[in-house]
Amino acid sequence: EADIYQTPRYLVIGTGKKITLECSQTMGHDKMYWYQQDPGMELHLIHYSYGVNSTEKGDLSSESTVSRIRTEHFPLTLESARPSHTSQYLCASSASGTSGEGEQYFGPGTRLTVT
Amino acid sequence: DQQVKQNSPSLSVQEGRISILNCDYTNSMFDYFLWYKKYPAEGPTFLISISSIKDKNEDGRFTVFLNKSAKHLSLHIVPSQPGDSAVYFCAASTPRSNDYKLSFGAGTTVTVRA
Numbered sequence: 001e002a003d004i005y006q007t008p009r010y011l012v013i014g015t016g017k018k019i020t021l022e023c024s025q026t027m028g029h030d031k032m033y034w035y036q037q038d039p040g041m042e043l044h045l046i047h048y049s050y051g052v053n054s055t056e057k058g059d060l061s062s063e064s065t066v067s068r069i070r071t072e073h074f075p076l077t078l079e080s081a082r083p084s085h086t087s088q089y090l091c092a093s094s095a096s097g098t099s100g101e102g103e104q105y106f107g108p109g110t111r112l113t114v115t
Numbered sequence: 116d117q118q119v120k121q122n123s124p125s126l127s128v129q130e131g132r133i134s135i136l137n138c139d140y141t142n143s144m145f146d147y148f149l150w151y152k153k154y155p156a157e158g159p160t161f162l163i164s165i166s167s168i169k170d171k172n173e174d175g176r177f178t179v180f181l182n183k184s185a186k187h188l189s190l191h192i193v194p195s196q197p198g199d200s201a202v203y204f205c206a207a208s209t210p211r212s213n214d215y216k217l218s219f220g221a222g223t224t225v226t227v228r229a
Contacts, residue, residue: 044219050215
């Protein structure tokens, strides 16, 4: 069973506020990811990290930033929230070198609403 | 552009019957394929995967078939149960190129009728 946690689960916040979405995993996975998903749409990768102090932008352009100072922690920050940032944010992790070739395990997600 | 496509947004099936979900991809470099299941307000959970060196992988009620020449894969659920009602996502990656990022389809919503 995957152990990956996201907080908060739900967040309603006003325009212009700074927010940080937390993601932690206890599996020791080296790889972590952030996805954005809107209803009826595919998951879009916005950030990923293959190890500590290594972060990359994903396929979908995002105004958010991430950091990876510790293996288990991969927070996502929005400096100034806007209504266009309203979405579900999903964090995932995976380990390389396993027989599964990198299944990603997902957290429960954060549903963000910017008013 | 979307490299993984699930052209059926929804599927309704009677309990006990077979559910068949389809997925097409355009990137011939993909060599690993996965299916995820998602309930509302939860994160996706991994169901089953298949490597490009195989054409079939089975796990209990779930079987995934891969047709590389057609760039097509399908997920069979037999027999379908009410708890299978969820959104199913197809995903693909290229781990042999050390690229572990997943490309997802838009999902198929499965409803299992009693």
